[in-house]
Every structure is written in C-alpha cells, then in structure tokens.
Amino acid sequence: MNPTESSTITRSNRKRLHVITWGCQMNVYDSARMADVLAPLGYAPAETPDGADMVILNTCHIRDKAAEKVFSELGRLRRLKESRAAEGGRMILAVAGCVAQAEGQEILTRAPYVDLVLGPQTYHRLPEMVARAARAGGAVIDTEFPAEQKFDHLPDEAAPQGLTAFLTIQEGCDKFCSFCVVPYTRGAEQSRPAAAVLAEARRLVAQGSLELTLLGQNVNAWRAEGPDGRDWGLGRLLRALAEIPGLKRLRYTTSHPRDMDEALIAAHRDLPMLMPFLHLPVQSGSDRILAAMNRKHTAADYLRVVERLRAARPDLALSSDFIVGHPGETEADFAATLALVREVRFAQAFSFKYSPRPGTPAAGAPAQVAEADKDRRLQALQALLREQQAAFNAGCVGLTLPVLFTGPGRHPGQVVGRSPFLQPVHVTGSAGLIGVEESVRIAAAHPNSLSGTPLQEKLRA
Ligand code: SAH
Ligand code: SF4
Numbered sequence: 001m002n003p004t005e006s007s008t009i010t011r012s013n014r015k016r017l018h019v020i021t022w023g024c025q026m027n028v029y030d031s032a033r034m035a036d037v038l039a040p041l042g043y044a045p046a047e048t049p050d051g052a053d054m055v056i057l058n059t060c061h062i063r064d065k066a067a068e069k070v071f072s073e074l075g076r077l078r079r080l081k082e083s084r085a086a087e088g089g090r091m092i093l094a095v096a097g098c099v100a101q102a103e104g105q106e107i108l109t110r111a112p113y114v115d116l117v118l119g120p121q122t123y124h125r126l127p128e129m130v131a132r133a134a135r136a137g138g139a140v141i142d143t144e145f146p147a148e149q150k151f152d153h154l155p156d157e158a159a160p161q162g163l164t165a166f167l168t169i170q171e172g173c174d175k176f177c178s179f180c181v182v183p184y185t186r187g188a189e190q191s192r193p194a195a196a197v198l199a200e201a202r203r204l205v206a207q208g209s210l211e212l213t214l215l216g217q218n219v220n221a222w223r224a225e226g227p228d229g230r231d232w233g234l235g236r237l238l239r240a241l242a243e244i245p246g247l248k249r250l251r252y253t254t255s256h257p258r259d260m261d262e263a264l265i266a267a268h269r270d271l272p273m274l275m276p277f278l279h280l281p282v283q284s285g286s287d288r289i290l291a292a293m294n295r296k297h298t299a300a301d302y303l304r305v306v307e308r309l310r311a312a313r314p315d316l317a318l319s320s321d322f323i324v325g326h327p328g329e330t331e332a333d334f335a336a337t338l339a340l341v342r343e344v345r346f347a348q349a350f351s352f353k354y355s356p357r358p359g360t361p362a363a364g365a366p367a368q369v370a371e372a373d374k375d376r377r378l379q380a381l382q383a384l385l386r387e388q389q390a391a392f393n394a395g396c397v398g399l400t401l402p403v404l405f406t407g408p409g410r411h412p413g414q415v416v417g418r419s420p421f422l423q424p425v426h427v428t429g430s431a432g433l434i435g436v437e438e439s440v441r442i443a444a445a446h447p448n449s450l451s452g453t454p455l456q457e458k459l460r461a
C-alpha cells in the first residue's frame, strides 16, 4: 500500500474486503492483486464475509462442479448482504474470474443482488467499477478483453505474499484444446515484458519471498523482449531471475509439452535453484484421443520430452493432469493412458472426469462416454497414480533433502515446509526454522507428505 495514501485512511473510513478464491494459482495471484488495487480506497483484508463491505468471489469455470459452487455460495452471501442492509450498511457483492467472464449475464439473471461482474482481464478497473456500483442502482458488468494490458495498470505497491510467492508472467491460451474453456475465459496468449517481470520479482524478494513460482496458463509459451533488446523465452528469463540476490528457489507452472524448448530444458540442467519438479499435463496416453483433444502432440512426443528433461536433470519429479472419458474414448484408449503412466512414473498427478463445457467443441461431440465408464476409469487411474505417488514418497526415505520451512505444522512443536519436489515435509523443530532452508533427514513417507529430522542440532525441538 502507498504509505501516503494509507495514512489518509482513518479507522472510520476503513472498509473490510473478503475474497473467496477458487481455481488455479492464477486466480490466487489475481485475488491478491485485486486486494492491492482496492487498498488505496481503504479496503483491508477481512477473514470472514460477516460484516464485510465488499465480498469478491474469484471463480473458476474449468469443470461443471467448479462453476456450480459459485451459485450456492451466492445464495449464502445474499443472506449476509440482506442482514447488513437491515443494519443500515452495504455489502458490495462482486463476481470475478472465469465464471464471470463466461456467464456474466446469467449471473445477473440468476442472482440479481450481485453488484459487480468482472472478467479476469479487467480487475485493474475495479476502483472505477466500485464507484459506479456505489452510485448506480443496478449492477455493473465489465467482461471486455481491453486493449490495454491490466498488468500495466496495476499499482506498484503490493502486500507481501510471504516466503513463497506467485508471479503471473503469461496469460491466456491460443491452443484451443477441444474440452477447455480457458481460451474463451482468459483470451489470447499474452506475455508480460521481461523488465516488468524482473522488477516484480525483485520487489517480492525484497519483501521477503525466498521462492517464486512463475505462473501462466501456458507459462512455457512466455516470450518477450529482454532488457538487452533480444527475444527471450522462459529459459532465458529463468537465468536472469536466478541472479536476484536472496532468491533461493524458482518454479513455474503450467507448461504445455509442445512449448518445452531446448533453452528451457537446459535451464533445468544449469540452474540448481530451479526446483526439480515439473507439472507437465499430458491429458491422455492415446494418440487418437490426443488428436481429438487438439493437443497437437502424441504420446511418443510427450515421452521424448520427459526423456530429454530427465537427461538434463536426472532427479526431476513429474506431475501431470489427465482427463478420462473425453468424447470417443474407448477402453483401448484408456489402456494407452495407463500404459503411459506406467512408463513415466509420476511423483503426483491430478485426474478428472471429462466435464462438457458450454461452447467448447468437445461438448457437442456425438460420442459422449457413459458416466459409469468415466467413474470406473477415473478410479483405476487414480489407484495407479496413488501407487506411484506412494512409491515416489517411499523412495525419499533415508535421503537428506533441503526443505524450505514456511510455517507451523498441525501439531504443537511441529514446523512444515516443502521439499524440492513440492512434498510437504513435517518436522519436530523450533519456530526458528520458519523462513530457513534446512537439510532434513527424511524418516517416513505418508500418502501426501514426508516427515523427518532437521540435521542441525540447534534447530531441533
Ligand atoms: N493450461 C494447462 C491446464 C489448464 S486447466 C494445460 O494446458 O494443460 C487444468 C486442467 O483441468 C487441465 O489440464 C485438464 O486436465 C483439466 N480440464 C480442463 N478442462 C476440463 C474439462 N472440460 N473436463 C475435465 N477436466 C478438464
Ligand atoms: Fe486449456 Fe489446452 Fe489451453 Fe491448457 S493448452 S489452457 S488445456 S486450451
């Protein structure tokens, strides 16, 4: 927050802002930035929606279930908004994010008590929208894809994100996979200039962040002019970021297999601070389904990329996304997915039943898969992935891993951090570990985490 402006916010005009976030990490980043945009207007974060002056739902449209949650949450907030009004106050209710972009009008029809609807590309205009909503009787809607880039219109001031921070460097998608809403909700691929990314990264590190995760729907499609006037790709950008003093760890997500170029693979070889964990969605192991999905890569292409990555960084742990039951998927196609999983051996992965999304090509395809088949395939795939995750975690027992500790654990006297492979690691240790990267001898593996003992005597409990 700008200090001169914050000093003009007195206790009486301070307002409470509650933000509820669903969806991907890009929404988490956007929620933080919306709070930054609203801070000069006197809005300070509030833990609960009770008595809030403004509530923002930052929404996700990726699957049907995600979108439906928004409407049930709106029903609950309506009652809070009414009781606030009965007390003579006002709660501004805003719906932001990908459901707002895709279903703006429907939100206003189904929930006319909503004051503001804004898409992911317009949140820099929030102050103006809030002012209009405060004046106007009706709702304000802004789901344009404006010519100006929102990033150029965000305040330089931002609340610190803590020891680990997200930094959006790329937005949108031009790939149009058959099943996916993202190209419609986030618009065309856009990369932020390298200088802006580097400046934001330096600010985050100055504010205390030790680990940065670069974000984008297609983060490895990032391409922009570097400070040297040359054309930079993600590999080059990572090298520049690795030089920021005080920064300990770098990650990026989510990547598309097609954009995994030589320079990026070389960055995995050359930069120890680029963590050996990569989320690289493949969706299916069947070439027929990959073609129907418009993924523009085959199973063999994916395996080849994995091979090159592992040659560059032998300890690289892989994660992925899978969809079962895409229109046209047969038992043989599904068997090809299981075969690919067996070949790669994932450290973890996400898997979903295909969910038809309005307006996407696959939703209208004739050969929709029966729900019972989707259920059965998802269970089989998840059992295999769980087995692989357990094996990966078990393989860490006995190793000494650097863990970046970020906070207290669930039990008293415990602290928790992340391994290089993104596993949560619990240790019994002093709070002095928080904010420190420390070697931990891994003693036990659990389904989704590890536990162990910090090597340094003085940091043990
Ligand atoms: N940009 C990333 C992923 C974006 S969405 C990529 O290209 O891989 C995150 C994940 O949600 C996708 O990887 C996919 O597995 C899943 N997903 C997207 N649309 C879906 C749908 N209609 N039904 C089920 N899962 C879906
Ligand atoms: Fe969606 Fe495909 Fe784009 Fe990923 S690459 S965001 S799955 S359209």
Ligand code: F3S
Pocket (backbone or CB within 6 Å): 022, 023, 024, 025, 026, 027, 059, 060, 061, 062, 097, 098, 181, 182, 185, 186, 217
């Ligand atoms: Fe969801 Fe939009 Fe992210 S649809 S996954 S919030 S890009």
